[in-house]
Amino acid sequence: MKQYLALDVGGTKTHIALFTLSAAAELKIHKEKKYKTQDAQGLAEMLMDFHPDMSDIEAISIAIAGPVIDDEVQLTNVSWKVEKKQLVEATGVSHIYLLNDLEASAYGIPYMPESDLHHIFESEKVIPGNAAVIAPGTGLGEAGLYWDGKHFHPFATEGGHCDFSPRDKTDVSLLIFLQHKYGHVSWERLVSGMGIVNIFDFLRISVDYDLDPELEATMLQGDIAANVSKAAMDGEQVAVDTMRLFIRFLAIESANMALKFKSTGGLYIGGGIVPKVWNPTYQEMFLEHFFDVGRMEALLRCMNVTIILNPISVLFGAAHYISPGKLPKA
CATH class of the missing domain: 3.40.367.20 (Hexokinase; domain 1)
Structure with a gap:
């Protein structure tokens, strides 16, 4: 079964989960971890610590507290920037999607x-x-x-x-x-x-x-x-x-x-x-x-x-954003 990563990147903490989604859009989290956002030098550092071997990852959905512009996000309350191109190079995963955290939460509402x-x-x-x-x-x-x-x-x-x-x-x-x-x-x-x-x-x-x-x-x-x-x-x-x-x-x-x-x-x-x-x-x-x-x-x-x-509604929505068969266009 294909595996995916979902992230909720906030000003205080970053929550990462490895999950699978069934054809019926049933979400199953296999492992998860929370990081202090301010303690990391960037998102790639946290991703590679969480899951060093990305060869089994189909796609990564990243919900971020800030406006997404041209596949880049300057976090509203954090000093460093998230760039899709840099993350693709660091992880080797070509299907990476950046979306606003509340937009992600909205994607999850119909499934709650x-x-x-x-x-x-x-x-x-x-x-x-x-x-x-x-x-x-x-x-x-x-x-x-x-x-x-x-x-x-x-x-x-x-x-x-x-x-x-x-x-x-x-x-x-x-x-x-x-x-x-x-x-x-x-x-x-x-x-x-x-x-x-x-x-x-x-x-x-x-x-x-x-x-x-x-x-x-x-x-x-x-x-x-x-x-x-x-x-x-x-x-x-x-x-x-x-x-x-x-x-x-x-x-x-x-x-x-x-x-x-x-x-x-x-x-x-x-x-x-x-x-x-x-x-x-x-x-x-x-x-x-x-x-x-x-x-x-x-x-x-x-x-x-x-x-x-649901305390992980943003993560939940980010996961459903890339449900199997519904991958958005890059």
């Missing part, structure tokens, strides 16, 4: 079992049409799926880098705070792991919270976003308010995407953050702000909203 999906809103009036995927993680990924009447056709976007749009005085103050830090302020600066940290930093210096100094010092060590989400679960007020703003901004940008794509085929929320932190309070808060779009509320209520629970 119900156990991988958590429906947070199910419309009473489902209208077939385009779909959208938004995924807060290290950064903010966004992708669409064009519906041709019979099939979905995923496509990549860099919508997470569009300008953040404030709605109230707190949002404006937050925007000004981040403009001093970054200059241009995109949605990714708020709806992502770094976004949680940015919101937390803004609140703890602009609002008089009674935050224990030792707890604050602990929260600022290691994975700050994870520390904040945990502190929110424990009831620490600044962390609670941080996560409330994060969920609110996620809802607003999700609604923006859904309206722009007219995604009556559904809105899917992926990434590593949401499945870990989701709870009934966040769900109620999300839906309140998601539907707060004035005259277009009725349209949004035609769209199912679903959280992708």
Whole structure:
């Protein structure tokens, strides 16, 4: 049976898997390994460490956090570049495909079992049409799926880098705070792991919270976003308010995407953050702000909203992108 490699290359980690796909598109992973992306000099180094003998590999599908242009990708949050030509030379595998990570995730959605999906809103009036995927993680990924009447056709976007749009005085103050830090302020600066940290930093210096100094010092060590989400679960007020703003901004940008794509085929929320932190309070808060779009509320209520629970959805989609008999043109 032919073997394939699938990769999910993110700003924090790179996940590589060796897999086979049956004629019925059933995915079987035979081995896998995760690498720290920043620790490697490039992708070829990780590939050859994972599978030194590439003679049995039919094709490699690489999902990357960044825009693919002329078979090259400069990772959004990593210094080195990925080039198809260089990888073909290093591995000897001629069928290598580069695609955006959220585009890859979109390719996997039609194959996901119900156990991988958590429906947070199910419309009473489902209208077939385009779909959208938004995924807060290290950064903010966004992708669409064009519906041709019979099939979905995923496509990549860099919508997470569009300008953040404030709605109230707190949002404006937050925007000004981040403009001093970054200059241009995109949605990714708020709806992502770094976004949680940015919101937390803004609140703890602009609002008089009674935050224990030792707890604050602990929260600022290691994975700050994870520390904040945990502190929110424990009831620490600044962390609670941080996560409330994060969920609110996620809802607003999700609604923006859904309206722009007219995604009556559904809105899917992926990434590593949401499945870990989701709870009934966040769900109620999300839906309140998601539907707060004035005259277009009725349209949004035609769209199912679903959280992708599969932690390897990008890898899963990259694998299905090169399913047997469906190899894309090089």
